[in-house]
Amino acid sequence: MLLTLPGIYVGCAILLAAVLGLAMGSFLGRVAWRLMRNEPVLAGRSHCDTCGHVLFANDLVPIVSWTALRGRCRYCHARLSARYPASEFACAALYVSIVICYGLTLEALQMVGFASVLMVLSLTDLDESYIPNQTIVAAIVIRVLFIVFAWLALVVHVPVQAVFADPAAHGIVLMDAQALGFDDKPFWDPTADASIVVLDMLRTSLLGAVIIGVAVVVLALAMDKLLGRSSIGGGDMKLFAVAGFYFGARQCLFLIVIACVLGILFALATQNRAGFSDDIYRIDQAEGKSSVSNCADEASQGPVEDEWPFLEEERVPASKGVSRVFPFGPSIALACWITMMVGGPVTQWYLELL
Numbered sequence: 001m002l003l004t005l006p007g008i009y010v011g012c013a014i015l016l017a018a019v020l021g022l023a024m025g026s027f028l029g030r031v032a033w034r035l036m037r038n039e040p041v042l043a044g045r046s047h048c049d050t051c052g053h054v055l056f057a058n059d060l061v062p063i064v065s066w067t068a069l070r071g072r073c074r075y076c077h078a079r080l081s082a083r084y085p086a087s088e089f090a091c092a093a094l095y096v097s098i099v100i101c102y103g104l105t106l107e108a109l110q111m112v113g114f115a116s117v118l119m120v121l122s123l124t125d126l127d128e129s130y131i132p133n134q135t136i137v138a139a140i141v142i143r144v145l146f147i148v149f150a151w152l153a154l155v156v157h158v159p160v161q162a163v164f165a166d167p168a169a170h171g172i173v174l175m176d177a178q179a180l181g182f183d184d185k186p187f188w189d190p191t192a193d194a195s196i197v198v199l200d201m202l203r204t205s206l207l208g209a210v211i212i213g214v215a216v217v218v219l220a221l222a223m224d225k226l227l228g229r230s231s232i233g234g235g236d237m238k239l240f241a242v243a244g245f246y247f248g249a250r251q252c253l254f255l256i257v258i259a260c261v262l263g264i265l266f267a268l269a270t271q272n273r274a275g276f277s278d279d280i281y282r283i284d285q286a287e288g289k290s291s292v293s294n295c296a297d298e299a300s301q302g303p304v305e306d307e308w309p310f311l312e313e314e315r316v317p318a319s320k321g322v323s324r325v326f327p328f329g330p331s332i333a334l335a336c337w338i339t340m341m342v343g344g345p346v347t348q349w350y351l352e353l354l
Contacts, residue, residue: 017099018092022062025091028116029084032123035132051076062088083123091119094337101341102165106153110146111340114139114246118333121239125329131235139242147202154194169344170197204248212244212252213237236328243336250351251343259335263328 033049034041046055053075059065063085071080094115102108121135153163160167216237223231244252 013099013104014096017095021092021095022088024095024116025088025119026060026062026084028091028119029087029123032120032127035120035134036124036128036130041134048073048076048078050078062092087119087123091116094119097337097341105161105165106146106150106163107165110142113142115337115340117142118336121235122330122333125235125327129233129327131233131239131329133235133238136235136238136242140245143205143242143245147198147205150201151194151198154197166344170201205245208244208246208248208252209241210244211249212256213241216240232328236332239329239332243332243339246336247339247343251339251347254343254347254350255332255335255339258338259328259332262334263331266331 030046031041046060047053048055050073053073059069059074066080066082066085069080071082072078073080095112098108098111098115102111117135117139121131124135125131150163154160164170216232220232220237240252240256243255247255
């Protein structure tokens with residue numbers, strides 16, 4: 001844990017995480033904006049959404065630029081959404097909380113990457129009720145890279161405390177060196193093999209993804225049949241499977257409960273005010289066809305895949321008075337963060353009660 005280090009190191013780590021989070025929050029907001037408009041993520045300069053003027057360094061200082069310009073563009077004076085500084089602050093808070101919980105470890109770096117992906121998909125889902133496939137792929141790649149680099153680190157005898165925040169959670173036993181007659185700090189049990197540890201982690205991840213993914217798909221199909229309409233979006237199902245890939249099936253049971261509670265609270269707080277609808281296929285009686293489908297077709301700029309229709313999501317922007325499908329992605333993302341922080345201890349506590 002980070003808080004066990006000397007105070008100067010803790011302060012520097014938290015400060016670095018906060019500054020990096022602010023900068024990344026600004027960048028991730030632009031990534032979400034470009035994904036929603038099918039623009040290249042890494043190509044081109046940042047520009048004003050209204051006038052298109054290229055933004056320079058003094059226009060892009062997180063929080064400070066927005067505050068100094070009083071929430072308006074420097075060039076066309078168009079009002080800028082408060083979501084920009086809010087997302088920057090939220091990203092900084094995410095990074096700081098992860099560093100405090102996971103310390104200066106490789107696992108912390110993995111969770112920072114996953115949190116960044118969750119930030120992007122939450123913004124796109126809030127705006128267009130749409131979770132881009134690119135974010136799902138990015139989350140999977142980050143997890144796979146962590147597993148690979150964790151194996152390499154253990155093979156070359158990197159201290160296990162620099163890889164995992166809680167080695168015991170991965171079946172690694174730390175022995176008391178002083179009790180064995182050594183003056184060194186606790187070290188990794190040499191009888192444990194790096195390949196066994198990493199393969200067990202990979203097995204847990206794959207089983208978690210399959211179990212949670214299949215369970216959510218079966219539940220969604222049953223609810224669709226029972227209600228006669230779409231109950232959960234394809235992007236949400238994929239995100240649940242990715243959560244299983246990160247946290248395993250046991251912790252994901254806790255995650256699903258938290259996500260459902262947050263989703264209900266979010267729906268009660270925003271549904272009537274923001275124009276969300278729990279039925280994406282609302283029929284327009286005057287025209288005899290789905291107005292939501294028409295709106296999604298107009299917003300779409302690419303071919304629609306129909307090989308797995310229940311796993312596909314349509315973009316449904318708030319326009320023409322059409323009610324949008326309820327965005328469940330942010331609730332799942334917040335549940336993922338809560339699971340990062342306390343999922344392991346809560347799950348262990350619950351299992352001990354059984």
